[in-house]
Amino acid sequence: MSAENSNNWPLWEVFIQSKRGLEHKHVGSLHAADAQMAIENARDVYTRRQEGNSIWVVPAGAISSSQPDDAAMLFDPADDKTYRHPTFYVMPEGAKYI
Amino acid sequence: MTDVTNLEERFQARIDAEQKIEPKDWMPEKYRKTLVRQISQHAHSEVVGMLPEGNWITRAPSLRRKAILLAKVQDEAGHGLYLYSACETLGVTREKTIDDLLSGKAKYSSIFNYPTLTWADIGAVGWLVDGAAIMNQVMLCRTSYGPYARAMVRICKEESFHQRQGYEIMSVLAKGTPEQKEMAQDALNRWWWPSLMMFGPSDANSPNSADSMKWKIKRQSNDELRQIFIDRTVQQAEVIGLTIPDPELKWNEATKHYDWGAIDWTEFNNVVAGNGPCNKERLAARNKAHDEGAWVREAALAYAAKKAKKQAA
Amino acid sequence: MSRPGTGFDPRSDPIMSTALFTYALRLGDDLLILSHRLGEWCGHGPVLEEDIALANRALDHIGEARNLYDYAVKVEGKGRTEDDLAYLRAERQFVNTKLVEQPNGDYAHTIVRSFLFDAYHLPLAEALTRSSDAQIAAIAAKAVKEAQYHLKHSSDWLIRFGDGTEESHRRAQEALDALWTYTGELFVQDDVHEAMVKAGIAPDLSTIKQAFDATVDRVLAEATLKRPADGYMMSGGRQGKHSEHLGFLLAEMQYLQRAYPGAEW
Secondary structure (H helix, E strand, O other), X not given: OOOOOOOOOOEEEEEEEOOOOOOOEEEEEEEOOOHHHHHHHHHHHXXXXXXXXXXXXXXXXXXXXXXXXXXXXXXXXXXXXXXXXXXXXXXXXOOOOO | OHHHHHHHHHHHHHHHOOOOEOOOOOOOHHHHHHHHHHHHHHHHHHHHHHHHHHOOHHHOOXXXXXXXXXXXXXXXXXXXXXXXXXXXXXXXXXXXXXXXXHOOOOOOOHHHXXXXXXXXXXXHHHHHHHHHHHHHHHHHOOOOEHHHHHHHHHHHHHHHHHHXXXXXXXXXXXXXXXXXXXXXXXXXXXXXXXXXXXXXXXXHHOOOHHHHHHOOOOOOXXXXXXXXXXXXXXXXXXXXXXXXOOOOOEEEOOOOEEEOOOOOHHHHHHHHHHHOOOHHHHHHHHHHHHHHHHHHHHHHHHHHHHHHHHHHO | OOOOOOOOOHHHOHHHHHHXXXXXXXXXXXXXXXXXXXXXXXXXXXXXXXXXXXXHHHHHHHHHHHHHHHXXXXXXXXXXXXXXXXXXXXXXXXXOOHHHHOOOOOHHHHHHHHHHHHXXXXXXXXXXOOOOOHHHHHHHHHHHHHHXXXXXXXXXXXXXXXXXXXXXXXXXXXXXXXXXXXXXXXHOOOHHHHHHHHOXXXXXXXXXXXHXXXXXXXXXXXXXXXXXXXXXXXXXXHHOOOOOXXXXXHHHHOHHXXXXXXXXX
């Protein structure tokens, strides 16, 4: 971003909760001069079809993310921990509600 | 160098395995450039595309049509916005992308350089232009670049009413007064060939197609999509009693497709080169909006800065 | 608003029925004309996000206008439609205020015009939710939520302009000074309106004026803008005596219906 183009608004990431009780989900991004405007813009841009119950906006620069190259190190070790899943366990035949 | 080769192999393997590419993944520079070009052109097309239809918001012939058209053109603004955002994930700011449009450096779909002369054109644009666009967009929902694919999923969901409202306008006109029917036929005559051109040059003459197919940015060729569009649209025209302006159009029992006449690519190249009926007007309108909006954008930033300072104090 | 005696239906009384028709038209015309003006921005806004916001606003207004027209034609009972009202009335038959027909001007003019309208429209809609006329009350109930958002949107922008840059401050003040003369008409209580007040259908406009003043003072203070003096106030719109702008607006809006009489669209 060059200095002479100073009228460029910062980028925000938008998270929408579509229904009470559900999680806020990332839906996209937009530009706004401040947080309040970002919320209003998110309302106008991302909830025109009854998608909204609640809005979060986060300055795009404030998001830290894991590096793709670290994916193997971060996530592969979970692969062999199958005992964390209920299907790992053998239940005696006939047992109910378990 | 082996490193790059390895990276490229891994990249291609991921694509071949139908895994999406995400912004932080390594990608060949040409893949990134191709995406930036395609997504930004697509975004510009949405935003410039607001102009020919926006023309008619103030003249829509009923309150129902006025509201529908307003909502539709508003959607196009949203679609432009989603796509500019997808472009930003590739490290190109919206400002830079828009600057390229305003300076005339970037391209947008040539179809929007045609004028909307009558109300029937609003029908034809929805039916044919959005109809052709949606063929591409449905394919792009499965494109290999994650943010682009996600934007397209959202766009396709919203776009689904656009084609229907256009076809509805055409069908009402086609069964209206003789003047209205003539208006509808005239619009079809003028928009048919430009709509077919929207799919781009035939595969043999499409310079970027091979890479795009390999990288699964594109998943169906220009000619394939064009043929599906023709097959579907001919039937829809029949239903409302309008005639496709192509004397060579004929059902081919062997291929189970329509055969159709030749596209005049000279016209296409002319419009791309800037000599379409409205190229200058479209760019001038975008530049005017941008220039006249500068003080508005500045004011909002200045106020935000003041407020932040006050809150910090 | 007090409810008149049981069994009273303004529609059964010919004079009241005409007044109610006119009142619904006034409410509807304001919204349609403003919506039309905002629609002119579509594709030309200062930034994409704002283009979308303006279209949302225009859609809210046209939606409310259609509800009001739909009711007006029922009250009238002559078999007219919403489109007959919008597209087949002449300049002198439109009864919107002059404020809403003023051209868009720069973005400050557009925002100020909407702000002044919103500051009037929100308290009016709130009061109309308590109207003795169930249909007017129902239409208002839906409009209130929209009007709250509109006022917030236009106030936020006016504050940004007023307290933004020197240029934006100057433009906002100019727009305010230019449009202020059209605010008086919003609160003129003529015979039609008096009849509505008596029937418990519409609020006394002096109460709306109080709310309007409070909003304007609060927002202008935050925007560091000066409230113009109440000089000469333009009026006439409610009696169909408009500025020259409306004729052009209608010529454009009505052209297809006029060029092809009787056609369906």
